[in-house]
Amino acid sequence: QKEVEQDPGPLSVPEGAIVSLNCTYSNSAFQYFMWYRQYSRKGPELLMYTYSSGNKEDGRFTAQVDKSSKYISLFIRDSQPSDSATYLCAMSANDDYKLSFGAGTTVTVRA
């Protein structure tokens, strides 16, 4: 079993739709949760960062962490074609700097 599971998709939605992405994990020591966006042939770019459980909102993006279920989510409202990318979840433990990544979900927003 992988430490971080993420459905690779691909996911295709019409412009304006809500995009829902999620990851599950097995390591209960994870405390820091991140979502990175990666455009084709580029490096990962930090999108959202959450510590422990709870919700965080930034513009059209909302990140949720449910540590009791070991489940994290990212929602993109009013999606735009420019949101078309691969979204990677990442996480790390309280005593570790190493990031553990999901495989990434490829999202296409159709104009």
Place this chain on the structure above:
Amino acid sequence: NAGVMQNPRHLVRRRGQEARLRCSPVKGHSHVYWYRQLPEEGLKFMVYLQKENIIDESGMPKERFSAEFPKEGPSILRIQQVVRGDSAAYFCASSPRGAVGETQYFGPGTRLLVL
């Protein structure tokens, strides 16, 4: 305001050759991390370095791979006697203090193709 820089962006090597990948961190950052991304897989941690020190190389294959971050100059990931299975994207990240939970800023990656 330059971010993490990596070069070359693309590297083609034949089996048995050496590959050298370079990473210049964000200005002022003295902590560097290398990750490898295989096709259809997430990034996997390889090694964490500070200037002149290897802090954690638990993700590095035991043979053929080495990394350094000298006092002056970029961090280098070196792969000797490359094999086809080494074909991947190699990403470098940096952070200012190396603290737990600190944001890591990624470079554009080097895509290595072994023929």
